[in-house]
Amino acid sequence: MVQTDTVLNDVDKAILRLMQDDARITNVAISKKLKMAPSAVLERVRKLEERGIIRGYTANLDPAALNKELLAFIFIKSADGFGCDTSAKAFAAIPEVQEVHNIAGDDCYLVKVRVANTQALMELRRKRFSKIANILSMRTTIVMETVKETQTISIT
Amino acid sequence: MVQTDTVLNDVDKAILRLMQDDARITNVAISKKLKMAPSAVLERVRKLEERGIIRGYTANLDPAALNKELLAFIFIKSADGFGCDTSAKAFAAIPEVQEVHNIAGDDCYLVKVRVANTQALMELRRKRFSKIANILSMRTTIVMETVKETQTISIT
DNA sequence: GTGTTTTTAAGAATATTATTCGTTTTTAAA
């Protein structure tokens, strides 16, 4: 076997670009754009899924329509030791938590949360975060306006 | 007309949950889960798209496979006036920039970027950010480990 | 309450797409 495990060829990249842009694009549409047979495209997509390069597909929803208009970033200092994810896992288990990152510098976590309003944010802190052990401190930064918000990876 | 513009009923919410979880779920599969006719589901999905509640569909890709393993948050102070998005728009136009938020407090932006490595990050700063006017200062925070990263909105 | 309008769902028919699988072509290594 060659370097199949890690390397993507141009066809794979083209497929990924198309599906990143519109995950509900049909197989036939991809095959037309790439001038290939649908069966060949399908096999590639399957392999990209199997290899874990495509992790899944998701719909992008309007937060306002779902009454989740408040976005905030919370910096959390924790007493977790190195390589210990205990509190991080606890953060991740909260549905309103969209992201949990271990950031360099302050041995602290950066947590992104999306809730209805400031009251809901307070409640989240009180009812969920305060129950999590090891937290030393929390600093919350509220987003006033989001200009761009994607998960899109630039495929080169 | 009633409050159709803003309110979602239980069927809509169920559809949104399913599609947020797997955007490539078939219409038929949704209709079976919801015990409805496929045509009825299709009409609802169409309306959710038209109303802008569903903004689009995207594939979640493995950053490592695409050689974009470094995630960083950059706090940028800018001389932009209130309600002036000039530099924010410029940030948003950079493909490696996934998010741009105007955050409260320091009249500054929080920008999330995904690149290959620290060298690529330096190059991005030098070649792209330095060309953008109005920037007063930048502080970069590198992510060491990501525990959770979704755009999923909890639908209640 | 009744009648009316509007919205929503259903069902059947058709168009489109997904999927399978045997064959051919291409690729890459010996």
Next chain:
DNA sequence: TTTAAAAACGAATAATATTCTTAAAAACAC
């Protein structure tokens, strides 16, 4: 070259999407 493996093709079939007509339900006015 020769050969083996991988990739693409193409045709046949299964499944799904989509359209459109009709029926049911909900909302509204009176």
